[in-house]
Amino acid sequence: MVTNDLPVAPTLPAAHGPIRGRLILLGPAFVAAVAYVDPGNFATNSTAGARYGYLLVWVVVAANLSAMLVQTLTAKLGLATGRSLPELCREHLPRPLNRLMWAQAELVAMATDLAEVIGGAVALRLLFGVPLLPGGLIVGAAAFAVLALRARGFRTFEIAITVLLGVIVLAFAVNLLTARPDLSAAAGGLLPRTAGTDSMLLAAGILGATVMPHVIYVHSALTPNRIPTSGEAERRVVAKGLRVDVLIALGVAGAVNLAMLLVAAASFHGSGIPGTDTLEGVHAGLAGTLGTVAAVGFAVALLLSGLASTSVGTYAGEVIMQGFLRRRIPLVARRTVTLLPALAVLAVGVDPTRALVLSQVVLSFGIPFALVPVVTFTRRRDLMGSLVNRRATTVAAVAVTGLVVALNAFLLRQLLA
Structure with missing residues (x-):
């Protein structure tokens, strides 16, 4: 169980003053949010903008709104039950189903690590000329330094x-101001439409890169017992603070995702610049159209994204195994196992951007396995108490889950045809 190291009083937030009392409720969603701007997002959003211009703006916006709903439910689930989603699955699901849930969650964690390590390796090559395979090893090892900070307290x-997320935001804010996208065309992109199977596949990748299954498990483990409460009134105060945490953190992440697509659309769509549907091509294209500062900012943001998100991904693996199986393995062993697929992809020379996009499609297939239990548990009054879902919330969550399942079924049919 994850706890927070903050010295908090029984009554919150009033016991700490109007400002500090609210600030101490922030944090878990920012850890989740960094996974929403991981290298997979760089690949899918940049590819979408370069290939289709502003066509898929609606997908980015819809995915981010869905993520806000999902992460709000996830945070509330941990607060109300005192347990993570994997722990609840172990307690309430039949053992064979629980084992199946664990197996797919581990695959999701590996697909996540694939995107994050590859993205970081590409960034090192763009910035310093480091070959991809050694770059992957460097990113994998550097994640330990970030994870080591947990020994000083989760805060x-x-x-x-x-802080890493803030640097990513700054880099894309500068690039967005420099690119000057067509705002009227971007607004037109809010109308839901696609341009064939390829755009649908990319839309699924955007969804998989935004509504991340592994971070659903992580977020549910960050909120139990974070702040001691005594009674339903205090629990509702903390729940409100967690909702604000989600809105701010995922609002920032959503703005970054949208900026990725808008910069690519404004800089590359219809320009005839070759290779701008790859990370390397985006970097080179930004250097040519917006200047060296924009290209370096993109690469630095990509590197920090890979480093931060792979740290969160490794922590997700711990939450998954501990929750579903009540077992732990040494961090070094877990990091090695999840790192191997990414290193294998880098070693055989698979196109990094293509691998990133496909990894996000894999993640989109893992979303229902996390969403269905979240919706099921949060609508149960015996588990949630006064924090049980309202009917409208459950309806919205079921609609999001149904949309994801329908989209994945369509894609599976297309891929197997």
């Missing part, structure tokens, strides 16, 4: 992740 880890 330190949250702050470090938030």
Whole structure:
């Protein structure tokens, strides 16, 4: 069980003053948010903008709104039950189903690590000319330094992740102002439409890169017992603070995702610049169209994204195994196992951007396995108490889950045809 190292009083947030009392409720969603701007997002959003211009703006916006709903339910689930989603699955699901849930969650964690390590390796090559395979090893090893901050208390880890997220935000804010996208065309992109199977596949990748299954498990483990409460009134105060945490953190992540697509659309769509549907091509294209500062900012943001998100991904693996199986393995062993697929992809020379996009499609197939239990548990009054879902919330969550399942079924049919 994850706890927070903050010295808190029984009554919150009033016991700490109007400002500090609210600030101490922030943090878990920012750890989750960094996974929403991981290298997979760089690949899918940049590819979408370069290939289709502003066509898929609606997908980014819809995915982020869905993520806000999902992460709010996830945070509330941990607060109300005092347990993570994997722990609840172990307690309430039949053993064979629980084992199946664990197996797919581990595959999701590996697909996540694939995107994060590859993205970081590409960034090192763009910045310093480091070959991809050694770059992957460097990113994998560097994640331990970020994870080591947890030994100083989880608040330190949250702050470090938030700082990395802030640098990513700054880089894309500068690039967005420089690119000057067509705002009217971007607004037109809010109308839901696609341009064939390829755009649908990319839309699924955007969804998989935004509504991340592994971070659903992580977020549910960050909120139990974070702040001691005595009674339903205090629990509702903390729940409100967690909702604000989600809105701010995922609002920031959503803005970054949208900026990725808008910069690529404004800079590359219809320009005839070759290779701008790859990370390397985006970097080179930004250097040519917006200047060296924009290209370096993109690469630095990509590197920090890979480093931060792979740290969160490794922590997700711990939460998954501990929750579903009530077992732990040494961190070095877990890191090695999840790192191997990414290193294998880098070693055989698979196109990094293509591997990133496909990894996000894999993640989109893992979303229902996390969403269905979250919706099921949060609608149960015996588990949630006064924090049980309202009917409208459950309806919205079921609609999101149904949309994801329908989209994945369509894609599976297309891929097997």
